[in-house]
Amino acid sequence: MPELPEVEVVRRGLAEHVRKRTIVDVAVAHPRAVRRHIAGDADFAARLEGRTITEVRRRGKYLWLELEPGDEAVLAHLGMSGQMLVADPGRPDEKHLRIRVRFADDGPELRFVDQRTFGGLSVHPLLPAVGGGFLPAPIAHIARDPMDPAFDLDAAVAGIRRRRTEIKRALLDQTVVSGIGNIYADEALWLARLHGARPTEKLTRAQGRAVLTAATDVMNAALAAGGTSFDTLYVNVNGASGYFDRSLNAYGQAERPCPRCGTPIRREAFMNRGSFSCPRCQPRPRVTASPSA
Numbered sequence: 001m002p003e004l005p006e007v008e009v010v011r012r013g014l015a016e017h018v019r020k021r022t023i024v025d026v027a028v029a030h031p032r033a034v035r036r037h038i039a040g041d042a043d044f045a046a047r048l049e050g051r052t053i054t055e056v057r058r059r060g061k062y063l064w065l066e067l068e069p070g071d072e073a074v075l076a077h078l079g080m081s082g083q084m085l086v087a088d089p090g091r092p093d094e095k096h097l098r099i100r101v102r103f104a105d106d107g108p109e110l111r112f113v114d115q116r117t118f119g120g121l122s123v124h125p126l127l128p129a130v131g132g133g134f135l136p137a138p139i140a141h142i143a144r145d146p147m148d149p150a151f152d153l154d155a156a157v158a159g160i161r162r163r164r165t166e167i168k169r170a171l172l173d174q175t176v177v178s179g180i181g182n183i184y185a186d187e188a189l190w191l192a193r194l195h196g197a198r199p200t201e202k203l204t205r206a207q208g209r210a211v212l213t214a215a216t217d218v219m220n221a222a223l224a225a226g227g228t229s230f231d232t233l234y235v236n237v238n239g240a241s242g243y244f245d246r247s248l249n250a251y252g253q254a255e256r257p258c259p260r261c262g263t264p265i266r267r268e269a270f271m272n273r274g275s276f277s278c279p280r281c282q283p284r285p286r287v288t289a290s291p292s293a
Helices: 004-018 041-048 153-162 167-172 182-192 205-224
Strands: 023-028 053-059 062-067 072-077 082-087 097-103 109-114 120-128 134-136 266-270 273-277
Touching: 004 053, 004 062, 004 082, 004 109, 004 205, 023 041, 041 120, 062 134, 072 082, 109 120, 153 167, 153 205, 167 182, 167 205, 182 205, 182 273
Parallel strands: none
Antiparallel strands: 023 097, 053 062, 062 072, 072 120, 082 109, 097 109, 120 134, 266 273
């Protein structure tokens, strides 16, 4: 699933191409693409037609298009393979095209393409969010992310240290700090020289600040590289892949030498996926926290 840098790349591309444009027609080619819009595909289309996209916003890994007059938004769930593409109307349809949005100016259209159909679009009211601002109703509980100008580092560190869990699980909990997924959690922990199983209640303030600062640094670097692409399923709005996977220090690097000390990177099972760390730079704590959050 795309993490903060990948979603921000998409947000920026959408803002450049669809902001301040009025929707004239919406065609839903697959019902699963609007399954989160409970009223169905006809209502989804009717709610968008004739409305102007006023802004494209993101919090953490979540992306939405605000609609005039400012009380509703289209929430985009990219899932594992969802793509928000901008295309000239005459370009052939993509094989897995699910939703097409045309605009009144006859310019480039917006296409939602999703091979695995785990993602989708839906319209929701905007509600007051935790920590201020307004978010689509389903994600109103999501915390601010480290790239948000209003992000409070000390408050986030305090929130993590209050949890009785492991640091990596806390980093992945979007209600504590948002935007960090499996890739950037492993990279941030490597930079901070912390093992993901370290108990949060035993984390010092300095360690908490170090890992969140590392997360910010590594996501900024990934953003500059266009995000991380391991296959063709993550692309920006023009269909281009990101290249940060070439700069990863820990994630996906099992058995390769640690860039810092040369010890082979270790892969461990973690929440039905993999967790990568250096056994020497990031020793596993002797006593781990309960896995419950």
